[in-house]
Amino acid sequence: MIEKISIKKVASYDSTGIQVNLSKINYIYGSNGTGKTTISELLRNSDKPKYSYCNIERKQESSDFDLYVYNRSFVQENFNIRNEIKGIFTLGKESTDILDLIDEKMKDAEKHQGRISNLENNINQRTEQLDILKTNFSNQCWKLKQKYDENFKEAFTGLRNNRDRFMERCMDEAVNNRNELFNFEELKNRVESVFKAPQAKVGIIPTINYDSSLEQQSIFQTKIIGKKDIDVARLITKLNISDWIQQGHIHMEDTDGLCPFCQRELPEGFKEKLDEYFDETYNEQIQNLNSSIEKYKRNTFSFFEKYKFLINEDIPFINKEKITSLLEIMKSTYNENIQLLERKINEPSRDVELSSITSYLEQIKSEVEQANEQIAELNRVIENIKEEKERLIKDIWRFIVEENKSHYENYKSNFRIQNRALEGMRKGKEVQKDHKKRLEEEVIELQNQLTSVLPSIHEINTLLKSFGFTNFQLAESDEQGNYKIVRENGEDANETLSEGEKTFITFLYFYQLINGSNDQDKVNTARVIVIDDPISSLDSNILFMVSNLINNLKKKVRRSDSNFKQLIILTHNIYFHKEISFNKGMSNKKQPDESFWIIRKTGNISYISRYEENPIKNSYELLWKELRENPNSITTPNIMRRILENYFKFFGNVDVNEIVEGFPDEEKVVCNSLLSWANDGSHHVNDDLYIDSNQEANQTYFNIFWRIFKNSNHMSHFNMMMSEFEFESEEDPAIDEVRSQIHEAMEQASASEE
Numbered sequence: 001m002i003e004k005i006s007i008k009k010v011a012s013y014d015s016t017g018i019q020v021n022l023s024k025i026n027y028i029y030g031s032n033g034t035g036k037t038t039i040s041e042l043l044r045n046s047d048k049p050k051y052s053y054c055n056i057e058r059k060q061e062s063s064d065f066d067l068y069v070y071n072r073s074f075v076q077e078n079f080n081i082r083n084e085i086k087g088i089f090t091l092g093k094e095s096t097d098i099l100d101l102i103d104e105k106m107k108d109a110e111k112h113q114g115r116i117s118n119l120e121n122n123i124n125q126r127t128e129q130l131d132i133l134k135t136n137f138s139n140q141c142w143k144l145k146q147k148y149d150e151n152f153k154e155a156f157t158g159l160r161n162n163r164d165r166f167m168e169r170c171m172d173e174a175v176n177n178r179n180e181l182f183n184f185e186e187l188k189n190r191v192e193s194v195f196k197a198p199q200a201k202v203g204i205i206p207t208i209n210y211d212s213s214l215e216q217q218s219i220f221q222t223k224i225i226g227k228k229d230i231d232v233a234r235l236i237t238k239l240n241i242s243d244w245i246q247q248g249h250i251h252m253e254d255t256d257g258l259c260p261f262c263q264r265e266l267p268e269g270f271k272e273k274l275d276e277y278f279d280e281t282y283n284e285q286i287q288n289l290n291s292s293i294e295k296y297k298r299n300t301f302s303f304f305e306k307y308k309f310l311i312n313e314d315i316p317f318i319n320k321e322k323i324t325s326l327l328e329i330m331k332s333t334y335n336e337n338i339q340l341l342e343r344k345i346n347e348p349s350r351d352v353e354l355s356s357i358t359s360y361l362e363q364i365k366s367e368v369e370q371a372n373e374q375i376a377e378l379n380r381v382i383e384n385i386k387e388e389k390e391r392l393i394k395d396i397w398r399f400i401v402e403e404n405k406s407h408y409e410n411y412k413s414n415f416r417i418q419n420r421a422l423e424g425m426r427k428g429k430e431v432q433k434d435h436k437k438r439l440e441e442e443v444i445e446l447q448n449q450l451t452s453v454l455p456s457i458h459e460i461n462t463l464l465k466s467f468g469f470t471n472f473q474l475a476e477s478d479e480q481g482n483y484k485i486v487r488e489n490g491e492d493a494n495e496t497l498s499e500g501e502k503t504f505i506t507f508l509y510f511y512q513l514i515n516g517s518n519d520q521d522k523v524n525t526a527r528v529i530v531i532d533d534p535i536s537s538l539d540s541n542i543l544f545m546v547s548n549l550i551n552n553l554k555k556k557v558r559r560s561d562s563n564f565k566q567l568i569i570l571t572h573n574i575y576f577h578k579e580i581s582f583n584k585g586m587s588n589k590k591q592p593d594e595s596f597w598i599i600r601k602t603g604n605i606s607y608i609s610r611y612e613e614n615p616i617k618n619s620y621e622l623l624w625k626e627l628r629e630n631p632n633s634i635t636t637p638n639i640m641r642r643i644l645e646n647y648f649k650f651f652g653n654v655d656v657n658e659i660v661e662g663f664p665d666e667e668k669v670v671c672n673s674l675l676s677w678a679n680d681g682s683h684h685v686n687d688d689l690y691i692d693s694n695q696e697a698n699q700t701y702f703n704i705f706w707r708i709f710k711n712s713n714h715m716s717h718f719n720m721m722m723s724e725f726e727f728e729s730e731e732d733p734a735i736d737e738v739r740s741q742i743h744e745a746m747e748q749a750s751a752s753e754e
Contacts, residue, residue, distance in 0.1 A: 001059045001566045002043075002528060009053040011038040012606040017053075020608060023595040025554055027581050028570045028608075029615070030599030035606035036570040040071040040532035043568075065565055066525050070510045071532035075503065102446050105439045112436035119429040126422040133418065137411040138167040144404055151188055154195045154389075155396040170400065174408050179391075179398040187396055193378055194385070194392050201379045202316050204372050208365040210303050212358045215337070217292045220344060221351040222285065286348060293341045296354075300334050310364070317374040319367055326364050330357040460508050466669045467545050469504070472497065504546075507534045511549055514564075528566040529553065535576050544641070547579035548672045554580070558593065581614055589613050640705045659712045663704075671704055 001024070008017025012035050020028075020039075030036050042051050044067075142163050145156060159166040182190075304327070309315075311324045337354040344352045381388045401408075461473045472493040475486045485493045485505070497505070514529055531550065535543045556564045571577050583591055590596060596611040660671040709715055 001065070002056060002568075003059045004055075004057040005039065005042070006055040006057075007035075007039065007042060010042075010050055011035060012601055012604055013038065014605050018606065018608045020597065021595070021610075022566065022568065024566055024593035025557060025591075026566075026568045026595045026597070027577065027614075028568065028597040028599060029574075029577050030570070030572060031601075032572050034572075034599040034601045036532060036572070036599060037071060038606075040069050040530055040570060041073065043067060043530050044069040044071070044073060064526065066527045067530070068510070068514045068527055069530040069532070070507065070534055071530075074510060075506045102443050105443050105446070109436045109439040109443070112432045112439065116429055116432045116436065119425050119432065123422060123425045123429065126418055126425065130415065130418050130422065133411060133414055134167075137407060138163045140407040140411075141167045141170045141404060144170075144400055148400070151184075151191060152396045152400075154191065155393040169397070170404055170408065173397040174401050174404070177394060177398045177401055179394045181398055181402055182395050184399065187392070187399055190392050190395075193374075194381055194388050201382055202375045204375055205310075205315060205318070205368045208307065208361065208368055210357075210361050211299060212356065212361075214296045214299055215354040215356050215358075217296070219285070219289045219292045220341070220354060222289075223349045223351055289344065289348060293345065296341065297338065300357075304331060304334075307364075310368075315371065316378065317371040323364060323367060326360045330360045333357050333360075460505070460512055463508050463669055464505070466667065467504075469501065472501070472505075474505075503534075507546060507549075510534075511553075514553075526563050526565050528568070529557075529564060530568045530570075532570040533572060535571070535573055543573075543576055544579065545669070547576060548669070550580045552672070583614075644705070644708060659708055662711055663707075667704065671708070 002022050004022065005020040006017060007013045007020075009015055012033075020026075028036060028039070042054050043056065045051065046054065046056050145160070145166050149156060149160065153160065156166070159169055307327070310318060311320055311327065333355045334357065340352045340354060344350055457474045457476060464470070464473060470488070472485055472487055475484055475490075485497065487493045510531075514527060534546050534550075550569065553564065554567060556562045557567045569580060571580075581594075581596070583589065583594075590613050596614055597608055598611065598615055599606055599608050601607070660668055663671050
């Protein structure tokens, strides 16, 4: 069903517009030009751009239905100058067993639809639970991203602002990443070298070389003394004064034979003995000592000069602080060794042992070797930077996977349980859908056995004849499934129909269409019916016929097992409105499933108002008095219609509809049209009611009128009323004409009975 219609910014509806909250049966009254057709056109063509500001809200529990709209556009589209009319498929009357089987299968299909709906609800609940699981896991993954983002942001490129994508990467790496696991510090250092270190190659540090034998020259441990085989040698050795004597010997050249220490005259030949004591061997050893000391100084100093760049330059991976400390110790040791060697020079007879710098040197060499290894690795990385970055990123994600392992395992376990249940429900839903589809296909096959366009032709032609339209009818066209309008002789009648004839047959066509369908597969679908002024260009007799058909349609809408779900009627005709909206025994009160509306236009803007009871009211005089005193004021069939209703329903407590059941099917529609009831039980002439004095039609109604009394065994009342009628109208020529018509109809009825 349609719950609400909203219309604005189209035709005479302004930007505020109107809202119409609909019931099951809805009456919308409005004069011509107030905006009724805009409503029916919106319902026919809501997808057109001109209605973009309008809206049709359907009730959620009954949103699947077909919408049928009768208005001027329907007439133009279905009855134009072309000869062929699209056929209407309906169900055959004689196929009761198959219809029951169709109903059974449709009910089974509805049961499957109910199961599908339940499964869909359960699927939605499970899906929500999975969404919660996913959200929680996504948050846990995101915490890892925030924790390591500063250190590993290069590995998170493209994911740093997207929780879902980061979670998906975590899940993918958990399944596919089998790289070696490194700890955080290792990865952090590699990030420094791969992503943050210079991208230019670094030169290898030269190998540290030092001749440690310089510290261990034998001359440093050799006691340098004079010749031992001369007479003074024993004394010098005994007194251990070789170095003192050597110092004095050096100065003897300048003392003119005096002792350089005590200044006394030296013994004769003493200088020669000392010269012999400090012989050539002694001098050679002294020279060797001096040259060895010089070599030690030169080479060691050269070492310090050569490798001072280790502390003066910025070299990657070098522990400059440690190198500086080691070099300072080595220099200090060197200085101490120089002091020892200087004492050796002054006292050649001393043996000295130098402190070694080798242990410190080995530490420096080790530092350099480690730095060179890292430099070599850096250079290798630079040569293969793309591959190294990719490998490092994979290693970082391997680390993240390990950090996230417990969360991932928990999520995977819960997801597997929930998803298994969800998949079971989805499979169950598909099974139910397959069952439902199979049943619907079986229904279509059964309907194919039942549906045909021929019953619709028969129904429409029967109605035409019942209402006195005998000069044209429908026939099946050459194109299978279509109709054409023909005269009695078979000639095309489409272009020669009067406006009233065309309107009436169009409405009959629409009435038959809503009971079937142009589509063979949709003859039994739920449907909402909209009827917009169906009595335009119709005389009063046909107006009553149309009213009767619509009242029958109202009964179908109110049935719980009917596929007619809602009815919307729009009209500008007061009399027609009263005919279709009257509720017996309720005066002007509306039933719970009805709504009444009036559309008005002020200042070229349309408005709508809702009423809690039928707003179209009037009062009438007694029917028999109207018939007796003013027989030509309204149509005689209308008077008789009221007589029947008043007499049988209110006075005789007889349901006249039960009497009608005794008539043949083709006459029931005419009987029902005669019995149409208007609001308040009587009528005055209305300005918008067109009166058609059709003698042939009157005779048809008189025939039915008389037979109703006869079939119900109430001829005595009929005769009494006719006698009173004749008595009161004896001298009125107008009533004489009516009386003669009644007598003629009664005679025809009697003849047909015989």
